[in-house]
Amino acid sequence: MIALRLAAKGHLEGETLVARLVTTPKDDRASFLGRDYQLTSQEDAWAYYSRDDHAIALRGKAEDLDGDVIMLPPNASSAHRLIRANSQHNSLLITEQCDQLCVMCSQPPKTKHTDMFAAFMLACVMAPQDAVIGITGGEPMLFKEQLFALLMQVHAERPDLTFHVLTNGQHFEPEDVETLKSPAFNNVLWAIPVFADAPEVHDRIVGKAGAFERLLKTFELLSHTSAQIEIRTVVMQSNQAHLAALAGFLTTYIPFATQWSIMQMEKIGYGRMNWRKEFFDTSTDFAMTARALCIAHGRGLDARLFNFPLCTVPSAYQRYAVASISDWKCKFEDFCEGCGLRDQCGGFFEWYDVGSGFKAIGYYEKA
Numbered sequence: 001m002i003a004l005r006l007a008a009k010g011h012l013e014g015e016t017l018v019a020r021l022v023t024t025p026k027d028d029r030a031s032f033l034g035r036d037y038q039l040t041s042q043e044d045a046w047a048y049y050s051r052d053d054h055a056i057a058l059r060g061k062a063e064d065l066d067g068d069v070i071m072l073p074p075n076a077s078s079a080h081r082l083i084r085a086n087s088q089h090n091s092l093l094i095t096e097q098c099d100q101l102c103v104m105c106s107q108p109p110k111t112k113h114t115d116m117f118a119a120f121m122l123a124c125v126m127a128p129q130d131a132v133i134g135i136t137g138g139e140p141m142l143f144k145e146q147l148f149a150l151l152m153q154v155h156a157e158r159p160d161l162t163f164h165v166l167t168n169g170q171h172f173e174p175e176d177v178e179t180l181k182s183p184a185f186n187n188v189l190w191a192i193p194v195f196a197d198a199p200e201v202h203d204r205i206v207g208k209a210g211a212f213e214r215l216l217k218t219f220e221l222l223s224h225t226s227a228q229i230e231i232r233t234v235v236m237q238s239n240q241a242h243l244a245a246l247a248g249f250l251t252t253y254i255p256f257a258t259q260w261s262i263m264q265m266e267k268i269g270y271g272r273m274n275w276r277k278e279f280f281d282t283s284t285d286f287a288m289t290a291r292a293l294c295i296a297h298g299r300g301l302d303a304r305l306f307n308f309p310l311c312t313v314p315s316a317y318q319r320y321a322v323a324s325i326s327d328w329k330c331k332f333e334d335f336c337e338g339c340g341l342r343d344q345c346g347g348f349f350e351w352y353d354v355g356s357g358f359k360a361i362g363y364y365e366k367a
């Protein structure tokens with residue numbers, strides 16, 4: 001698994017350091033912030049960097065860290081890799097607080113919140129050209145004012161960046177409409193979960209009465225903006241029978257949605273706790289997912305499969321599967337050796353367990 005934190009030493013006092021690691025001096029927009037730490041040496045497992053008379057060391061290979069943006073609190077023994085320059089899967093965890101309790105949540109909510117917006121702002125400004133940055137939680141819109149300010153300030157500095165914000169869609173208000181019409185938000189894709197067309201099913205899955213009704217208000221508000229919207233639906237035992245109806249609902253009531261991501265479950269957090277009750281094995285029964293895909297595409301909604309290993313998907317539908325699992329938590333199993341689909345396949349989550357997972361892996365050809 002790719003490390004998102006690195007053992008660190010050298011930053012003993014002062015403020016939390018947000019810095020870009022460089023092997024050679026750079027002459028770009030980010031370098032003018034004066035936060036580049038230049039490689040001085042690589043000694044065994046440690047890469048040493050300095051700026052002026054301040055030196056830090058990080059456990060890792062300098063060639064893997066070039067261009068990364070790290071956050072290192074004083075006296076801390078590890079640094080957060082906020083931006084990995086060579087990755088397409090960077091995301092900033094705004095908060096671990098959430099006002100829903102979804103049955104398959106991979107990152108169960110916590111009550112404590114630490115405000116890191118200042119560090120995130122710097123990290124975005126130092127990100128590589130044209131980067132796509134994920135904004136996640138918890139529920140990032142619990143800190144809507146700061147989030148909107150971040151998106152607008154970053155856009156002013158770095159209009160080349162785009163953002164993918166995962167939100168439960170419960171916090172958009174009529175007064176946000178004008179803000180959302182500003183150019184900064186043209187670079188934002190809002191990913192909002194809808195689990196069923198039936199309010200009681202959606203509300204039970206997210207653990208919040210009235211959540212579905214609130215979502216309808218959100219979509220009505222967003223219809224007055226040019227917001228790009230991705231609908232997300234995790235397929236589970238409790239909602240899979242609703243997928244075809246949901247396809248009809250989305251294409252009727254949210255025709256302005258950009259994309260529909262039909263997702264497989266992740267066995268971690270509440271997803272692990274509720275795996276037996278909720279994991280739906282689409283490798284043994286793909287019929288409802290297939291119907292949903294056909295209805296969505298027939299009505300012009302770009303529906304995709306996320307987190308579906310290709311060999312669990314009938315070949316006629318494999319073209320809809322996206323290699324969606326982030327690089328740092330993706331793995332391949334021993335049986336992937338020699339698979340003819342490996343180059344296009346997204347593989348499995350790091351915490352996937354063969355014994356309790358897909359039972360009919362087999363739609364693949366050996367190379």
Ligand code: SF4
Nearest residue numbers: 309311336339342345
């Ligand atoms: S690489 Fe091949 S065998 Fe492995 S998960 Fe993907 S499709 Fe299946």
